[in-house]
Amino acid sequence: MEPWLEALTDSDRSFVRTLVLTSGSLKAVAATYGVSYPTVRARLDRIIEKVQAVEAAPADPFITAISGMVIDGSVPRDVADRVIGAYRVAAERQAP
Structure with missing residues (x-):
């Protein structure tokens, strides 16, 4: 599994799956989850931040x-x- 995908929670991955299945329609995702468009947009923004953090971060899982x-x-x-x-x-203290 890709590191950026591993960084997402099960709930995040489910959200991304729903987004893909609705052809990227945030309006359709909002209807599926029964929430507002701004709520969906905010969640997508957080997921994007996670992916960007993994891509930009050192390869340290912690x-x-x-x-x-x-x-x-x-x-x-x-x-x-x-x-x-x-x-x-x-x-640093543990490094030889």
Whole structure:
């Protein structure tokens, strides 16, 4: 599986599948999910951010996962920055 696809949650992948099956119509996706067009657009924007983060990020799965949590809104940016900073310091200490 492609790294960008692995970074998406099951729910995100289901959303992308629905988007493909509706020929990219955000209006049709909104009707399928029973939500507004702006809600669908916001969700698609978050998925796009995740994909872009994976494509631009170093190939470190931990950092990619934390970045995805920030995009999802489950972890605040400042907390993620501190966690990633501590992770990098620990990794440098373990490097030969």
